[in-house]
Amino acid sequence: MAVTAQQIAELAGVSRGTVDRALHNRGRVNPEVAAKIHKIAAELGYKPNLIGQALVKSRREFKLGAILQSVETPTIQIVRAGVQRAAEELAASGVELIMRENRGLDTEMVLEHIEELVSQGVQGLAIAPNNSPEIRQCIDELYEQGIPVITLNSDAPGSRRLAFIGMDNYRAGQTAAGLLRLMLPEGGKVLPLAGHLNNTAHNNRLNGFMDTINGETGNEIELLAFQPCFDRDDYAHEITQHALRANPDLTGIYVASNGQAGACAAVEEEGRKGKVKVVAFDLNPMNMELLQSDSLSFVLDQKAFEQGYRPPFLLFDYLQNRKAPEKELLYTDIAIKTKFNSDKPVGME
Amino acid sequence: MAVTAQQIAELAGVSRGTVDRALHNRGRVNPEVAAKIHKIAAELGYKPNLIGQALVKSRREFKLGAILQSVETPTIQIVRAGVQRAAEELAASGVELIMRENRGLDTEMVLEHIEELVSQGVQGLAIAPNNSPEIRQCIDELYEQGIPVITLNSDAPGSRRLAFIGMDNYRAGQTAAGLLRLMLPEGGKVLPLAGHLNNTAHNNRLNGFMDTINGETGNEIELLAFQPCFDRDDYAHEITQHALRANPDLTGIYVASNGQAGACAAVEEEGRKGKVKVVAFDLNPMNMELLQSDSLSFVLDQKAFEQGYRPPFLLFDYLQNRKAPEKELLYTDIAIKTKFNSDKPVGME
């Protein structure tokens, strides 16, 4: 058995209570005795038993809230699963987690949910915000009230959130550019597609892409003008069709948003499949099919499960131990998927 | 607070002990009473508190063993870190883990370590074996003795191990082939390099590669004869140099083992960098540099940390709850890394 606080107490000739106070520097203990206790603990390599600790701490009750948006998308479904798994696991530690969900993006609804959850007494919030000044301000107010907020999947940059966990979209854009460059040794024209420009995520994906598509060396790639497709397959289809017909030397398409199915369809209809490489985001069932049929070359995936799973733990840790996350920006892995490595691996992610 | 066994006991008018026996079907309880207890538990949505459970179970002591090989390699260092982290986390549950390590591969040493650990009384073993009949047989004998074995990183196929956790090397070979095909739209010649053919891992990586490099569609790629480089940079360098000079249309190199630095050096010396794409394995510091300098296009990485981290937990779960892993082959994710997504993400992997 590992060494226990009881044993230290006996060796030091004091009680468990004193050992506990000494080891946690809670004060109210004779400095000399404390020193002695620390010494014995160090010699014995004492490590507090986490299970015992958790058991007694589970008496404190915590109430957390989680607010998700765009729950109709496959990616957010995975995020959701992560949140729920965390909720189940934390239930044993006395944590209650209340979840609220919206379809689509809706600043008003988010603000309403925040208000509701706060009135229910949540002590911490995990939010997938949209990038609106109102929400940023609301997060700052929560901070003033002592309610920590963690943003997930999408960030509220500049606000006083405890942390953000999600994809580094600029980096993801760079990664996509790197892939296209590797696939296009002869250069050619590349069409960038994205939802709206006021979608921060898409915007960052686009910036990273454009900053990187023409690197220091080699192949010259000509970037066509950016086209917003508003996440719609029909728009993406039309834009792609136009671009393909106007540019016989179009060799790559970068889809930073939804709409990839439309783009792929247009490529196939024009008989350019294989000649035109398409890179898109998020490993959902549709993209898995598009990979298998060689319509997509690469999909960049984010660790959606982790984005949902970790915030409740981070909030719990903060509330229970006043321990903030190590970094403010917790970027999840940018996973590159092809048809060959896109089945789910073992483990929870 | 969540519902506890105590509450159920009160509602059923029995004691906690009876509730416990009933809920776990341990017998020695009146069937009618048991039914009543089950009913109440279901109605209240009773979930046993994992922390309480863990606390009392931590009285049982477990002794586990782990045997690693080739500890001089960066990948196994990461595996090692995973094992150690698991050991720390399991210490609170009454688990002692004894680790033994070899440099290089050495069947004799592994067998000795196994014997030693067994004589020390370990109840389960995590082993990174080499593919030798002696070790397979030894694992079978351990199975007969009731000592579960989990192989990690490398497998002992056909033996009665509880599970294997590691990379699906055939699949990884396919993935590499897919990447080269995407990068070589014009086809060309590809040189495959690997350590020995009696290294199962390399062999599988090679087979997957060769079975896939010429797909159903498109570009014709000519595969040069496989060359063993015995994991050595100097051999790889020489082989590559020869191949480059003999084949002006060589466009790709697949390094299934170590030796990639030698191959990359040869490519650069012959002035073919950029023209010849190189794919290699394992995201170690050297490969990160080779990615950054564009000497490597892609690195296929395995979740080495996870390979070390999970086996102790799986063994513990098996010993404590007789719960075997869900699958016999626990394949870890095949991660595709480029210069842009090859810095460590957040989290423990």
Added chain:
DNA sequence: ATGAAAGCGCTAACAG
């Protein structure tokens, strides 16, 4: 067949 009681390791409230 069942209840009572002990105890896992820890923290916190209360007395001194």
Added chain:
DNA sequence: CTGTTAGCGCTTTCAT
């Protein structure tokens, strides 16, 4: 400043 005590939820004897 320090010891005592109670108790977190559960499993496991030990009586009955």
